[in-house]
Amino acid sequence: MPVFYDEQTKTFFLExxxxxxxxxxxxxxxxxxxxxxxxxxxxxxxxxxxVGGNSAEACVPGMTDSxxxxxxxxxxxxxxxxxxxxxxxxxxxxxxxxxxxxEFRYHSHRILExxxxxxxxxxxxxxxxxxxxxxxxNSEVYVxxxxxxxxxxxxxxxxxxxxxxxxxxxxxxxxxSFTLELPRNDYDVLTLExxxxxxxxxxxxxxxxxxxxxxxxxxxxxxxLNPFMAVLDRNTDEYNGNAIGLNLVYSGSxxxxxxxxxxxxxxxxxxxxxxxxxxxxxxxxxxxTPEVVMVYSDCGLNAMSRTFHDAxxxxxxxxxxxxKHRPVVINNWEATYFNFDNERxxxxxxxxxxxxxxxFVLDDGWFGARAADNAGLGDWIVNTEKLKGGLHTVIExxxxxxxxxxxxxxxxxxxxxxxLYRAHPDWAIHMPGMEPALSRNQMVLDITRTEVxxxxxxxxxxxxxxxxxDYVKWDxxxxxxxxxxxxxxxxxxxxxxxxxxxxxxDLCERLVNGFPSVFFEGCAGGGxxxxxxxxxxxxxxxxxxxxxxxxxxxxxxxxSYCYPLSSMSCHTSICPNHQTGRTTPFTTRADIAxxxxxxxxxxxxxxxxxxxxxxxxxxxxxxxxxxxILDGELFRLEDPHVSNYFAVAVVSRDKTEAHITAxxxxxxxxxxxxxxxPRGLCEETRYFIRELGITLSGATIMKMGLLLPNTTTDxxxxxxxxxxxxxxx
Ligand code: GLA
Numbered sequence: 001m002p003v004f005y006d007e008q009t010k011t012f013f014l015e016x017x018x019x020x021x022x023x024x025x026x027x028x029x030x031x032x033x034x035x036x037x038x039x040x041x042x043x044x045x046x047x048x049x050x051v052g053g054n055s056a057e058a059c060v061p062g063m064t065d066s067x068x069x070x071x072x073x074x075x076x077x078x079x080x081x082x083x084x085x086x087x088x089x090x091x092x093x094x095x096x097x098x099x100x101x102x103e104f105r106y107h108s109h110r111i112l113e114x115x116x117x118x119x120x121x122x123x124x125x126x127x128x129x130x131x132x133x134x135x136x137x138n139s140e141v142y143v144x145x146x147x148x149x150x151x152x153x154x155x156x157x158x159x160x161x162x163x164x165x166x167x168x169x170x171x172x173x174x175x176x177s178f179t180l181e182l183p184r185n186d187y188d189v190l191t192l193e194x195x196x197x198x199x200x201x202x203x204x205x206x207x208x209x210x211x212x213x214x215x216x217x218x219x220x221x222x223x224x225l226n227p228f229m230a231v232l233d234r235n236t237d238e239y240n241g242n243a244i245g246l247n248l249v250y251s252g253s254x255x256x257x258x259x260x261x262x263x264x265x266x267x268x269x270x271x272x273x274x275x276x277x278x279x280x281x282x283x284x285x286x287x288x289t290p291e292v293v294m295v296y297s298d299c300g301l302n303a304m305s306r307t308f309h310d311a312x313x314x315x316x317x318x319x320x321x322x323x324k325h326r327p328v329v330i331n332n333w334e335a336t337y338f339n340f341d342n343e344r345x346x347x348x349x350x351x352x353x354x355x356x357x358x359x360f361v362l363d364d365g366w367f368g369a370r371a372a373d374n375a376g377l378g379d380w381i382v383n384t385e386k387l388k389g390g391l392h393t394v395i396e397x398x399x400x401x402x403x404x405x406x407x408x409x410x411x412x413x414x415x416x417x418x419x420l421y422r423a424h425p426d427w428a429i430h431m432p433g434m435e436p437a438l439s440r441n442q443m444v445l446d447i448t449r450t451e452v453x454x455x456x457x458x459x460x461x462x463x464x465x466x467x468x469x470d471y472v473k474w475d476x477x478x479x480x481x482x483x484x485x486x487x488x489x490x491x492x493x494x495x496x497x498x499x500x501x502x503x504x505x506d507l508c509e510r511l512v513n514g515f516p517s518v519f520f521e522g523c524a525g526g527g528x529x530x531x532x533x534x535x536x537x538x539x540x541x542x543x544x545x546x547x548x549x550x551x552x553x554x555x556x557x558x559x560s561y562c563y564p565l566s567s568m569s570c571h572t573s574i575c576p577n578h579q580t581g582r583t584t585p586f587t588t589r590a591d592i593a594x595x596x597x598x599x600x601x602x603x604x605x606x607x608x609x610x611x612x613x614x615x616x617x618x619x620x621x622x623x624x625x626x627x628x629i630l631d632g633e634l635f636r637l638e639d640p641h642v643s644n645y646f647a648v649a650v651v652s653r654d655k656t657e658a659h660i661t662a663x664x665x666x667x668x669x670x671x672x673x674x675x676x677x678p679r680g681l682c683e684e685t686r687y688f689i690r691e692l693g694i695t696l697s698g699a700t701i702m703k704m705g706l707l708l709p710n711t712t713t714d715x716x717x718x719x720x721x722x723x724x725x726x727x728x729x
Pocket of ligand 1: 333363364408475523524525526544545
């Protein structure tokens with residue numbers, strides 16, 4: 001049984017693959033954290049709890065000055081504010097009489113064989129769940145703490161739900177998803193920072209006395225800082241040491257914090273950002289927080305990442321698509337931008353017809369008065385001046401050419417110059433009487449409002465119903481400003497960002513589930529909303545608007561800390577690259593794009609004959625390795641953020657096959673001899689290496705390494721296919 005309760009010691013043991021998470025109910029009736037790490041015995045762990053400070057601490061009300069008697073000395077599962085715990089707390093309530101104190105004590109618990117969903121929000125499925133209910137000592141506020149463990153992955157999922165049974169409305173000033181107490185104070189914190197076209201760069205800093213905090217205030221998970229934090233031992237690296245990875249299943253404004261206090265321990269917490277947040281919870285209502293996925297690894301960052309990948313592929317991403325062959329697209333955005341008509345699109349299709357590209361995706365510009373980015377958003381009606389005969393002409397042409405058809409939408413947005421805005425100016429987020437801040441000439445629709453969501457669902461559905469569409473790219477090109485809804489009363493305005501996230505999930509539920517055979521890809525001005533909640537709806541997400549192969553090695557490397565290769569949408573584009581001006585070999589661009597859900601995004605009519613011929617070979621090669629991209633295990637070998645090289649190995653689960661891609665950024669004359677050292681192979685298995693024409697044991701390949709030949713080309717890739725000898729025909 002993965003969840004075990006020892007009545008005698010009042011201790012809960014949560015046991016997932018390779019992990020134990022242990023807490024107990026202490027003398028004060030408070031759930032106190034004991035342990036999180038690799039598997040230990042079901043022992044009485046209280047012997048190891050320090051007495052803590054014996055002076056200058058406030059005693060738990062009702063307890064006297066001896067022994068372990070202060071909230072400030074307890075490792076918290078939920079931190080009570082107001083009675084002597086001076087760490088960051090995970091819940092703060094404002095009662096109608098002005099009181100902000102709470103003291104949550106054990107009330108009851110249940111073990112659930114089926115993991116319940118979280119109302120209004122996506123979450124992982126499966127596992128065994130402990131539901132621990134705590135109650136405020138002084139009021140009828142109950143909090144359910146959910147803990148889920150899995151027998152096949154080293155993951156603990158947590159979230160909490162607050163129930164108000166006080167008979168009055170209370171205000172939640174802060175409602176995080178979790179508190180995690182760690183026993184030391186000498187950890188590092190790893191996060192993923194970024195910007196448009198430069199998403200998810202790893203940054204690692206020592207934790208220090210005080211609080212290390214990352215957040216988003218944008219109304220989206222954002223490109224600035226992914227909702228991810230890893231807590232590492234100082235000596236943890238890619239393949240050694242302890243790592244705890246935390247990833248919020250949330251697409252809105254969030255916060256993650258790591259605090260070192262004066263007691264030698266660290267407290268980690270996070271969830272919905274409490275900056276500009278306050279939630280009115282009426283009597284009888286429940287407030288649910290988003291889920292945090294906690295991964296434990298004692299073999300470094302790589303094992304942490306592989307666990308995230310398995311968790312998302314098995315329990316989060318839509319099972320209808322997660323392991324299915326992905327569409328190999330030709331997208332017209334970098335080819336035409338807004339400037340196209342049927343003939344231009346057909347020309348692009350003609351060149352790659354029969355190459356293996358199986359889906360044509362018509363990007364921005366097909367609707368309303370959309371000649372540039374300053375008009376038309378919100379008017380999901382085909383622009384028949386550009387597309388004579390409507391979408392049918394180009395869809396028909398795709399089908400005749402053996403391709404499926406995909407279409408771009410940006411459902412949450414509106415241009416002031418649009419019929420939608422002229423009809424409903426109040427539907428755009430704005431603060432009455434103040435000039436709104438435009439971004440890319442557009443405003444965000446107030447999807448906290450039902451009528452706005454109904455319009456979006458109906459207008460997008462109409463296009464999907466009336467046309468044969470297999471694929472949708474759902475974009476989100478700006479973040480929120482003027483955080484205000486004219487439909488909310490003043491005391492609820494600070495609910496706005498979270499209500500936006502809930503509105504987004506409602507839209508996704510209705511559209512994605514409403515059209516179950518349509519494949520939805522996520523996008524946000526590149527990869528600015530690349531988070532687990534979006535992955536629940538969109539099996540893949542456009543990783544970045546930066547399609548430069550070198551930049552992609554960096555971005556895809558950082559993204560792989562949490563997200564599986566199959567979730568990263570990656571395209572081969574034209575050179576000089578539109579974002580960096582850099583020229584890289586065509587083969588390199590495809591080799592790097594193939595480390596994800598591959599596709600193309602260029603004006604095929606401008607390709608050379610050789611390049612066109614190469615596309616067919618590239619796609620053949622991709623199909624050969626696609627099962628590895630969908631289901632393989634990723635081993636990062638060289639980090640382009642710190643090295644002149646990038647290298648990864650993707651190994652099949654049964655270890656009979658592997659694909660290795662290496663990349664040299666710049667070539668140097670008289671360069672060092674460079675070998676990469678693959679990982680994850682079976683030592684005893686003999687692998688045929690196609691590119692070298694030799695067979696070697698896994699042990700030899702991993703220990704002797706593979707030599708990267710010197711070349712006189714910058715940005716050069718080296719690809720190796722390994723197949724178990726007796727499976728090579
Ligand atoms: C965003 C996307 C691009 C493209 C444009 C269209 O920037 O990331 O791929 O769809 O919008 O406007």
